Amino acid sequence: MRVEDAGKDIELDVEGVSEYLGIPVSRLRKLLDKRELLQNWGEYQHLFRFVTTFSGIESGTVICQKDGFFELIKGFPKIQRAMLLEPAINTHFSETDTVCVEEKMNGFNVRAIVFDGKITAITRGGYVCPYSTEKAGQLLNIDFFNDHPELVLHGEMVGPDNPYVPKKIYDDVDSIDFYVFDMRYKGSGEPLPVYERRKLAEEYGFTQVRLFGEFTKKEAPEKIRAIIFDLGKIEHEGVVIKDPDMNIPPVKYTCSQSNCADLRHAFKFYNDVGRDYLFSRVVREGFQAFEWKESEEDLRKRCLQLGESILYPMIDAIGEMEKGERVAEEVQIRVSSLDTLSKFKEYLRRQGVEAIFDEPEKVGDEFLIKIRKLNKSTNDKTLSMFKGELW
Amino acid sequence: MRVEDAGKDIELDVEGVSEYLGIPVSRLRKLLDKRELLQNWGEYQHLFRFVTTFSGIESGTVICQKDGFFELIKGFPKIQRAMLLEPAINTHFSETDTVCVEEKMNGFNVRAIVFDGKITAITRGGYVCPYSTEKAGQLLNIDFFNDHPELVLHGEMVGPDNPYVPKKIYDDVDSIDFYVFDMRYKGSGEPLPVYERRKLAEEYGFTQVRLFGEFTKKEAPEKIRAIIFDLGKIEHEGVVIKDPDMNIPPVKYTCSQSNCADLRHAFKFYNDVGRDYLFSRVVREGFQAFEWKESEEDLRKRCLQLGESILYPMIDAIGEMEKGERVAEEVQIRVSSLDTLSKFKEYLRRQGVEAIFDEPEKVGDEFLIKIRKLNKSTNDKTLSMFKGELW
Incomplete structure (x- = not known):
């Protein structure tokens, strides 16, 4: 199947998926009826996303249907949070002697795969974001995906040219970058061990989240406190604490x-x-x-x-x-192709985001587009208070 | 009907209520089935409470059924809040020239009526609270109810011997008192004008909420700001702004x-x-x-x-x-009769409140009982964090 097929209406092969996932046809049909299993649109109609968590399949999981073949890209599992570092580390990581501490970056979470020969970025919700897809295509080495078709690459997209988390936090990111923090197998969603993943990422020249070190559980709380203290000073987000073998789910902890x-x-x-x-x-x-x-x-x-x-x-x-102004979230994107811009506009519109796009500015060989996302509820509520309405 | 009937099971006279309220029998039966119209227990089985708002009948409304007669005690209407005083006063009170400002006290809201010859205190939810009932019986002059059987007396019960809002805020309340702030007609729920209500309350010797004054709408925001400033200094709650004629619903505003x-x-x-x-x-x-x-x-x-x-x-x-302690809300009640204590225990238990009652201490001719209301969710959650569970 090719992009040229985009116009055609693809339907979920319910019987095929039923057999592939081991889920009865009747339950799949029910999910479709209840709009809990939805189809992406345009050129991504072959990708179906699970809207809610269902029988061990996390929400945001995507099933890719290609000419009778199927691939399952599991949703990124929610990382639980430590409230008290010391007891959390001791209890949660009881089966391992040491923990690896990597940086938790403040951007948006993307799963990258190759679909139809092109690197494709899937958001946490299981959508294909056209902007992230253009960027991932530019930032990532496609050889990785060709050499390892069994893997899904997980990364955090951060930087000022970011339409979702528009913070200027990372001094070394001028536009937007893709920081690899996980590689997981298609189908099972099982992760690669920390060092294996980091080595592979290095081989393909990927930018990676920072590894602060591997610590014994005894020293970890104090070490993490010091890391958090330093990260806090530069307004970075926090850390993810991981079993080096990735047999135990990771745990996050953030700066005040x-x-x-x-x-x-x-x-x-x-x-x-x-x-x-x-x-x-x-x-x-x-x-x-x-x-x-x-x-x-x-x-x-x-x-x-x-x-x-x-x-x-x-x-x-x-x-x-x-004063008559309207509060809005100001973000920007930087695209090579105006086609990506129009796809991204349509994408936000379909997600129900009200946004005003400025005219594209040519910067070098790219286009910079400023976007104001309107926060209607806050504007409406505040204006109603000025009009004397009651809460 | 007498208290001796208490043991008997009373049933709602669905046809009678249907006719009295003008609600179809089928809808009443549906409310009963969905447990949205519930019966009080014990000696108050003649009182039925609306759990949710239904066709203009606020939740907490009580219908009292006595030997084929009915009385409707409307739920206390929610008072809306001003966020910005000036526009709120101008807009909301557009039909009146002046507003009365009364104190909003921090206790619990009670509707008092006479039922079966005794002053009876109905909570916001439409329950009969046995403790508030004993207290209201001691604090209020029953002549008012006999002279004005058409009225419901609304008051705030405040003071340290208060099982719901255990704050020691009001220096002049040693135990518990009933501050009248409203009188409303049975049936319609229509309120008496401010001065008429205050005069009537005075005639019967009732304690009343403080009236700060009647202000023009122009001066009101500044006056209220000054009142709020003073009330804040003594940690009082705030004010309720009222149309002197009570044709417009009141508005509340509170101290930081x-x-x-x-x-x-x-x-x-x-x-x-x-x-x-x-x-x-x-x-x-x-x-x-x-x-x-x-x-x-x-x-x-x-x-x-x-x-x-x-x-x-x-x-x-x-x-x-x-340190192994458990957080609990510490409240106390002071009763004349140990019968009230056992009824109140049963009342809290039925409401699903977990509480530990100390042994009653004899103080003068009354009993003081300390109560610890356990906040299970906070205790459990915090202990689980100490055990290393994740959030």
């Missing part, structure tokens, strides 16, 4: 500064942000301050920082809206 | 200190508290700080207070749990 940066960003759009978002970050602060037995002064600083991260952006945003 | 006190209390039990609770208080702080155009220094103080109100109680509670 990153929590607060999240809150600062979120409270500009206070009514668009999930309430769980606020709650979870606040709880993390509490546990971290407790475990680190902070001095009265450090604790006071943490409280002030928390309060400021919540209130200042909100007050500023209300002030902007009073 | 009260928000923060709520948060301090809530974050001791971080995992038992709704996430909306945190979110709503934070948003109020943002709007208040914005409207009052606070100085940089005052704003910084507000941020610090917000952060401290969230983190300190949480860190303290985690520390207590680490």
